Amino acid sequence: MAERFQREVKDRWYVKYNEMGFPAIQKGWVLPADRWRDFDPFILMAEDWFKKGTFPDHPHRGFQTVTYVVDGRLEHIDNAGGRDILEPGDVQYMNAGWAARHAEDGVEDDVAHTLQLWLNLPKDKKDSETIYQNVYGEEAPVVPIDGGSVKVFSGCVAGVTGPLDSIVPITLSELTLAKGAEFTLDLPENHNAFLYVLAGEIEAGVNKVNMKKHGVGTLSFNENGEGTSELTIKSQKRRTKVLIYSGAPIREEIVPHGPFVMNSMEEIKQAYDDFRQGKFGPPAV
Template sequence: MANFQREVKDHWYVQYQEMGFPAIQKGWVLPADRWRDFDPFILMAEDWFKKGTFPDHPHRGFQTVTYVVDGRLEHIDNAGGRDVLEPGDVQYMNAGWAARHAEDGVEDDIAHTLQLWLNLPGNKKNSETIYQNVYGEDAPVVPFEGGSVKVFSGNVAGVEGPLNSIVPITLSEITLSEDAAFTLDLPENHNAFVYVLAGDVVAGENEVNLKKHGVATLSFLEEGEGSSELKLVSKKRRTKVLVYSGAPIREEIVPHGPFVMNSMEEIKQAYDDFRRGKFGPPAV
């Protein structure tokens, strides 16, 4: 029996707005008010910013996956972690029960990032706080005719990505030359979306054209247990797309400020715990 063929279900282009300094520009790749459609993903923001935009702040109840598009991003957390990520690097954070960190541009750099918020099931919202840096050169690359796929997370193209998320996901960066084609295998029960970083691509069995800043959600079989195929064909000399996928959690959530919980009572508790110092000292 043939694998399930993915189609583009919905697509749009990111709209950007200028921000007040030291932030510069922001766009919503995945708007937060549509989290039920994107489950297990909550939102994804594309930001351009300088040092001072995202100083010390708390999180609870979800995970982040931050892809550095350009510039340098400095990560500092109150568990003693500190590092600088460069273009093509990814940082994973399981906020779990209490994360406190800062993410900022380095020196005079303009950091350009994509930050994905990934939900945690209710029984894991109080899990241990974890940070993991995945440097671009440590993600395995599988070449194919006319391009390559770099695997940051999950089992894709016969290799395993180094990112270890509490809720398993796949994250692939696919680079294509003009007229090159690639078929990406994904678990058919994974909700998935595509973001075009550069170029021009035709995606899915229904052949939807997406240019730079284009986003597409994909059809999937939530009760499926097999594999599915996403067809991609490049229409430009340099095309680069990111593909994210994960199994839906199907729990009601309350995203509020820096916290994502299952009820407003839990949100209030998170704010109270932060005020009482339970998140620990500032990340400086």
């Protein structure tokens, strides 16, 4: 049997945070947008703390979002009539496709703390149907492991498949470990991947890189591989929690601009024109 590809931590950094003007409170870039070629198919990931009124009605086109609620409550409203409140440990998936219009806000006096990932769409799917899917924490399968657990939101990890059904297939799992516990995740070998330490401290990859809370690590991968790879994570502290994301690169040039992600500046201008002309539909209120 051929030896499987062993993932290593290729690059790492710690998120730097900036205070924002009220009702926004604080923001940090887990994945900075100017490095989207390194992260492909992922474009950016923002970590936000905010209160009601920060993200009212706004449009999107040409990409997907995966929003993980860390703390507080997040109210989602869209102009197709969708409305729900997500709580800590819940995830919302949105395929903006050709025209999404929604609002994301804190609830009452809560401070919402979220991680929002922007996931690219290939050119032939940028005009796809707009879709929203809420994945509540209790709906994601949990696999007990020695010294912890793996919760799977998307893709096949640890022998189970998560309920999140994205247009571009990804994996998203949440690994919880006690001090000294170790686990090896199987990920598609050709998926670009990164991890984010929500709590505790880890040693990750075959090169055993140390990372603490707020640490981000991009991982090696074999883009032409057809099998699975192994990512080993060991906890160095109690109550360690890590999010692991992976997806196959799309390898298309993109133009991220404001709330839109298209393949050219002309398409960005068209998106703004379409929004001004009311083609995105009524406000999300």
